[in-house]
Amino acid sequence: MPESALARKMKLKSGAKAVVVNPPDGYLAELRPLPNGVSLGDKLQGSFDWIQIFVKNEAELEKTLPRAIKAMKPVSILWISFPKGTSKIQTDLTRDKGWEALEKADLKWLTLVSVNAVWSAFAARPFKSGEAR
Template sequence: MAKTLAERMHLRSGERLLLANAPDGYEATLAAPSDVEVSTEAAGTFDVIHLFVSTRAALEADTPGLKALLNPNGKIWIAYPKGTSKQLSADINRDDIRGYALTVGLQTVAQVAVDDDWSALRCKVVG
């Protein structure tokens, strides 16, 4: 049986998740365990953050503040439009995100396809 997106993104029961700039319907696509606390408000701290960006400006504006909301050992997924997307356009790609992440103390450690239009990189805090 195929894994759900939540399973592929290592979302675990009891975690607190922030969805930042997520597209409509993303929470249903994610199919998180029922006891995951999902928020769209950046208040408090989180075990997991899913950030959606389509521009370098959005990446640079949102990432540092969201990183500050991560619990110790938390992870941030940065989703970006696939180059093959027929619906979305972007001025950033995987390599841009990897390079920028290092400048703010994040290291990319995994990648998943979210859907036909989005891919995401999992980042962990380093240092």
């Protein structure tokens, strides 16, 4: 069975060691089916190729981000999912505000995607050697 459109959009690759932290109810069903050979965890223990964290506000981002960064490999993609402004979830994160912790982490911003009707996600990765900051 081919992977879900969401897994493709979020660049989840075959064989990846992946983790989703604090997913909302029903989210993992949206992410499935996964690409072949993906192992999916729910705790930031060890290192991962693909990491997705769900945070509702800047305080949760500041609390979770250091553990997520510690679990990254040099080629990892980190997705930070946050509530859309149109969702009913109270948040102080927007596309343009609340990302100081991510900026301080010295990660390269890659893209912003719509996860579903409630959540958006920024992708980031470590800078490659010699890459402009």
